[in-house]
Amino acid sequence: MLPQIKERTAGLHQYGTAGGLAVYERLGNLPLKNWQQGSWPQAEAISGVRMAETILTDTYACGGCPIGCGRVVEVGEGPYAGVRGAGPEYETCAAMGSLCLIDDLSAIAKLNELCNRYGLDTISAGGVIAFAMEARERGLLDEGPIWGDAQGAIELLHKIARREGELSWLLGEGVRRAAEKLGGRALDFAMHVKGLELPMHDPRAYFSVAVGYATSNRGACHLQAFSHLFERVLTMPELGYPEVLPRDQAEGKGEMVAKLQNLMALFDSLKLCKFVLFGGVTLAPILTWFNCVTGWDLDQGQFLRIGERIFNLKRLFNVRLGVSRKDDWLPLRLLVHRRGEGGAPDALPPLGPMLADYYAYRGWDEEGIPTPEKLAELGLTDL
Amino acid sequence: MLPQIKERTAGLHQYGTAGGLAVYERLGNLPLKNWQQGSWPQAEAISGVRMAETILTDTYACGGCPIGCGRVVEVGEGPYAGVRGAGPEYETCAAMGSLCLIDDLSAIAKLNELCNRYGLDTISAGGVIAFAMEARERGLLDEGPIWGDAQGAIELLHKIARREGELSWLLGEGVRRAAEKLGGRALDFAMHVKGLELPMHDPRAYFSVAVGYATSNRGACHLQAFSHLFERVLTMPELGYPEVLPRDQAEGKGEMVAKLQNLMALFDSLKLCKFVLFGGVTLAPILTWFNCVTGWDLDQGQFLRIGERIFNLKRLFNVRLGVSRKDDWLPLRLLVHRRGEGGAPDALPPLGPMLADYYAYRGWDEEGIPTPEKLAELGLTDL
Incomplete structure (x- = not known):
C-alpha cells in the first residue's frame, strides 16, 4: 500500500500542507483579518506553492513516513535573512499570515522559527497577534502591531516569549484572558473555544x-x-x-x-x-x-x-x-x-x-x- | 372603531390574557418545567377559561379601554382562601404555573397577589422559582421547593421579598446572579437575557x-x-x-x-x-x-x-x-x-x-x- 500512499500524496510532499492555502482562500476556509474578511488576493504569496518556488530547500518526513510533508526552508536575503530549518505548515502560514494580513512568506518563516525556538504554538501565537491587531485598530490597545505589520508581529512575539513589558503579560495569557481583562468590546472578537485559540479552518466554510x-x-x-x-x-x-x-x-x-x-x-x-x-x-x-x-x-x-x-x-x-x-x-x-x-x-x-x-x-x-x-x-x- | 375593537376582542374580555394558555401549550409556546418540557396535560387547569369558571368574580379595564382584559378574582375556600382582587394574567399563570409545574389556579392567584403586594414582577419571580426548583432537583440547592410545590413556592416568595435566610439572598438577585454564584451546571439552566428572566413565549415555537x-x-x-x-x-x-x-x-x-x-x-x-x-x-x-x-x-x-x-x-x-x-x-x-x-x-x-x-x-x-x-x-x- 505504500506506493499508493506515496502516489496519492505527491502534492502534499511537493508543496507541504500549505499547498492548498490558495484553494482554501477561494473556498472561504482561510481565516483573514481575525476571521472578519471573506477574500484576500495575497493568499498565493504565502502558499506552499510559492514556498516551493522561493525559500524551500528540502523536505523531511517523520520516521517511516512515505509522504514527507515537512518543509525545510532558508531565507537568504532581506530583513529575515538567516532563517534556516523547519518551514511553516499550513496552520502557521494562515495563523501568522492571512489571519494577520501578513503577506510575506519570509516573515512567516521567521515567526515560525521564533515560535519553534521559544516553544510557542504557532496557532495560538498567531491568534493572539491577530487579536492584538484588532484591539489596536479598535483603540483598545495603544501599542502593538497593526494589520500586516510583520516586523511589529515579530517584536510582539519576542516580548510575549520573554514577558517584556505590560502588553506581554496581557497577551501572553492567550486571547480569552486578554479579552476578559480588556473587557467590553474585546469579548466580541476573542476567537477561542474553551480558552484555546482557533485553528485555521472556518466553520462558516465547513x-x-x-x-x-x-x-x-x-x-x-x-x-x-x-x-x-x-x-x-x-x-x-x-x-x-x-x-x-x-x-x-x-x-x-x-x-x-x-x-x-x-x-x-x-x-x-x-x-x-x-x-x-x-x-x-x-x-x-x-x-x-x-x-x-x-x-x-x-x-x-x-x-x-x-x-x-x-x-x-x-x-x-x-x-x-x-x-x-x-x-x-x-x-x-x-x-x-x-x-x-x-x-x-x-x-x-x-x-x-x-x-x-x-x-x-x-x-x-x-x-x-x-x-x-x-x-x-x-x-x-x-x- | 370602538364597537369593532370591542367585538373582535370579546374573547380577551371574557377570558383575559390567559384565555389562550391551553392553545399555547398545544403550539409548544407555553414554557414548562423551566423550558425543558414539551407538553403538559394540566395546562387547561390554569387557563383563563378555567379561571372564568371558578375564581373569576369580575373584570376591569384601564381608563377608556373598550376591551377590559383585567381579571378580578376571589378564592373562597381551600388553603388559599382569602385571595381577593386583581387576578393573574397569562404571563403570571405561565411563570408561576406551568414553568414550575404548578397546576393549582388558586395557588397561582395567591402567588400573583403576593407579587403585587410585595412589588415583585411576576415573570421574574416565577423565573427565579423555576430556577430554584431545577437547582434543587439537580442537587445544587438542598432547600427550596420542588417541581409543582405551590406551598413551597409561596414560602420562597415570602422569604425572597423579606430577604429571610441565605437562600433569599442568593435567589433574590435574579437567576443570572444566582447562577453565577452557584457556578458550574447552574449556568446551563439560568434562563435570562441581559440579566432579565424570560417572558412566557418560547423562541422554539415562534x-x-x-x-x-x-x-x-x-x-x-x-x-x-x-x-x-x-x-x-x-x-x-x-x-x-x-x-x-x-x-x-x-x-x-x-x-x-x-x-x-x-x-x-x-x-x-x-x-x-x-x-x-x-x-x-x-x-x-x-x-x-x-x-x-x-x-x-x-x-x-x-x-x-x-x-x-x-x-x-x-x-x-x-x-x-x-x-x-x-x-x-x-x-x-x-x-x-x-x-x-x-x-x-x-x-x-x-x-x-x-x-x-x-x-x-x-x-x-x-x-x-x-x-x-x-x-x-x-x-x-x-x-
Missing part, C-alpha cells in the same frame, strides 16, 4: 467544523475530528460516508463529527498520522494492521468502541472540571458575521441543531453530560 | 421571538417587539405583512422584528395598549389619530422614524454600558434543547443568521453597534 471546534475536549481543534476534509475530498465508506458530504449542509453533521472524533482518537492512540487518509487508507486496512500487530481479533465495532471510550473518558475529565453545554459553543463572530464575499460569503453554521444531533448521537444528555446508560455501555461506570 | 428577546434593550421582553403574534394571528399590511408569517421560518424575521420594535416603541411612547391590534387597528388609523391629536402632518415614514429613533437611542445607552453582540443572545437551552414532544417538538431557532439579518436591516455593524451613517440619518450624531 459546517461540521462548528461542531468539531465546539466539542473538542481541549478547546477548538481541527484534529480531534478532522471533519472538514470529509466535506471536501475524503470519504470513509466503513463509517457510512461513501461520498463527500456537502459542506454547507447541517443535517447529519453532528453524527459525522462524533464518529470521526472516535476514529481520530484511535488514530492518536496508535500514533498514526491522519494524512494517510489522503493516501486512500480507510478503516479496514488500519484494523487489519492493528489486529496483525496486536495479535487480537477485533471487529470494526469493537475497534471503534475503543475510540469512543477514549473520547468519552476525556469528556468526563472536562465534566468534572465543570464543562457542559455552556462551554460547547463558538465565538459569535462565526455564528453571526457574514463576510459578504469570497467562497462562503453568506454561510453561517446553525450550531444549535447540529449540537443537539451530536449530543443525541453520543448518548449524552442535553447539557452535554454522558448519561449513566452510555457510561455503562462503555464500561466506564466507575467514573 | 422563531421571531429569538431575535426579539436577544435584542430587546431591557433584556428578554415579549413586548418590545410583540412579534410572536404576527406569527400567529396578526397582520400589518402597512409594514409589508399582509399575511401571518410562518412561525418556524427564519427568513425575514430579523427585519420583521426590527420593524415591529420601532412600531412598539411608538406604541409605548403614545401609551397605547398593544391589544388594540387584536381589535383590527393597524398603523393607518393610529397615524390619523396621532395627527388629529397633535395637529402635525406626519406621513407613515416620518412616524415610524420616531420609533426607530427611540429604539436606537435606547440601544446607545446600552452600548455605552458595554452591550454588544456578545449580549444579544439566548440561553443555550433554547438553541440546543429539542423538547421532543408537544407543538414544536424539534424546532430550534437559527439565531445566528436571523441576528445577522437584523443588524443589517437596522444599519448596525456586525457587533450590533449603530453605524455613524445610521446615527446621522436619525439625527442622533451627537451621541
Whole structure:
C-alpha cells in the first residue's frame, strides 16, 4: 500500500500542507483579518506553492513516513535573512499570515522559527497577534502591531516569549484572558473555544467544523475530528460516508463529527498520522494492521468502541472540571458575521441543531453530560 | 372603531390574557418545567377559561379601554382562601404555573397577589422559582421547593421579598446572579437575557421571538417587539405583512422584528395598549389619530422614524454600558434543547443568521453597534 500512499500524496510532499492555502482562500476556509474578511488576493504569496518556488530547500518526513510533508526552508536575503530549518505548515502560514494580513512568506518563516525556538504554538501565537491587531485598530490597545505589520508581529512575539513589558503579560495569557481583562468590546472578537485559540479552518466554510471546534475536549481543534476534509475530498465508506458530504449542509453533521472524533482518537492512540487518509487508507486496512500487530481479533465495532471510550473518558475529565453545554459553543463572530464575499460569503453554521444531533448521537444528555446508560455501555461506570 | 375593537376582542374580555394558555401549550409556546418540557396535560387547569369558571368574580379595564382584559378574582375556600382582587394574567399563570409545574389556579392567584403586594414582577419571580426548583432537583440547592410545590413556592416568595435566610439572598438577585454564584451546571439552566428572566413565549415555537428577546434593550421582553403574534394571528399590511408569517421560518424575521420594535416603541411612547391590534387597528388609523391629536402632518415614514429613533437611542445607552453582540443572545437551552414532544417538538431557532439579518436591516455593524451613517440619518450624531 505504500506506493499508493506515496502516489496519492505527491502534492502534499511537493508543496507541504500549505499547498492548498490558495484553494482554501477561494473556498472561504482561510481565516483573514481575525476571521472578519471573506477574500484576500495575497493568499498565493504565502502558499506552499510559492514556498516551493522561493525559500524551500528540502523536505523531511517523520520516521517511516512515505509522504514527507515537512518543509525545510532558508531565507537568504532581506530583513529575515538567516532563517534556516523547519518551514511553516499550513496552520502557521494562515495563523501568522492571512489571519494577520501578513503577506510575506519570509516573515512567516521567521515567526515560525521564533515560535519553534521559544516553544510557542504557532496557532495560538498567531491568534493572539491577530487579536492584538484588532484591539489596536479598535483603540483598545495603544501599542502593538497593526494589520500586516510583520516586523511589529515579530517584536510582539519576542516580548510575549520573554514577558517584556505590560502588553506581554496581557497577551501572553492567550486571547480569552486578554479579552476578559480588556473587557467590553474585546469579548466580541476573542476567537477561542474553551480558552484555546482557533485553528485555521472556518466553520462558516465547513459546517461540521462548528461542531468539531465546539466539542473538542481541549478547546477548538481541527484534529480531534478532522471533519472538514470529509466535506471536501475524503470519504470513509466503513463509517457510512461513501461520498463527500456537502459542506454547507447541517443535517447529519453532528453524527459525522462524533464518529470521526472516535476514529481520530484511535488514530492518536496508535500514533498514526491522519494524512494517510489522503493516501486512500480507510478503516479496514488500519484494523487489519492493528489486529496483525496486536495479535487480537477485533471487529470494526469493537475497534471503534475503543475510540469512543477514549473520547468519552476525556469528556468526563472536562465534566468534572465543570464543562457542559455552556462551554460547547463558538465565538459569535462565526455564528453571526457574514463576510459578504469570497467562497462562503453568506454561510453561517446553525450550531444549535447540529449540537443537539451530536449530543443525541453520543448518548449524552442535553447539557452535554454522558448519561449513566452510555457510561455503562462503555464500561466506564466507575467514573 | 370602538364597537369593532370591542367585538373582535370579546374573547380577551371574557377570558383575559390567559384565555389562550391551553392553545399555547398545544403550539409548544407555553414554557414548562423551566423550558425543558414539551407538553403538559394540566395546562387547561390554569387557563383563563378555567379561571372564568371558578375564581373569576369580575373584570376591569384601564381608563377608556373598550376591551377590559383585567381579571378580578376571589378564592373562597381551600388553603388559599382569602385571595381577593386583581387576578393573574397569562404571563403570571405561565411563570408561576406551568414553568414550575404548578397546576393549582388558586395557588397561582395567591402567588400573583403576593407579587403585587410585595412589588415583585411576576415573570421574574416565577423565573427565579423555576430556577430554584431545577437547582434543587439537580442537587445544587438542598432547600427550596420542588417541581409543582405551590406551598413551597409561596414560602420562597415570602422569604425572597423579606430577604429571610441565605437562600433569599442568593435567589433574590435574579437567576443570572444566582447562577453565577452557584457556578458550574447552574449556568446551563439560568434562563435570562441581559440579566432579565424570560417572558412566557418560547423562541422554539415562534422563531421571531429569538431575535426579539436577544435584542430587546431591557433584556428578554415579549413586548418590545410583540412579534410572536404576527406569527400567529396578526397582520400589518402597512409594514409589508399582509399575511401571518410562518412561525418556524427564519427568513425575514430579523427585519420583521426590527420593524415591529420601532412600531412598539411608538406604541409605548403614545401609551397605547398593544391589544388594540387584536381589535383590527393597524398603523393607518393610529397615524390619523396621532395627527388629529397633535395637529402635525406626519406621513407613515416620518412616524415610524420616531420609533426607530427611540429604539436606537435606547440601544446607545446600552452600548455605552458595554452591550454588544456578545449580549444579544439566548440561553443555550433554547438553541440546543429539542423538547421532543408537544407543538414544536424539534424546532430550534437559527439565531445566528436571523441576528445577522437584523443588524443589517437596522444599519448596525456586525457587533450590533449603530453605524455613524445610521446615527446621522436619525439625527442622533451627537451621541
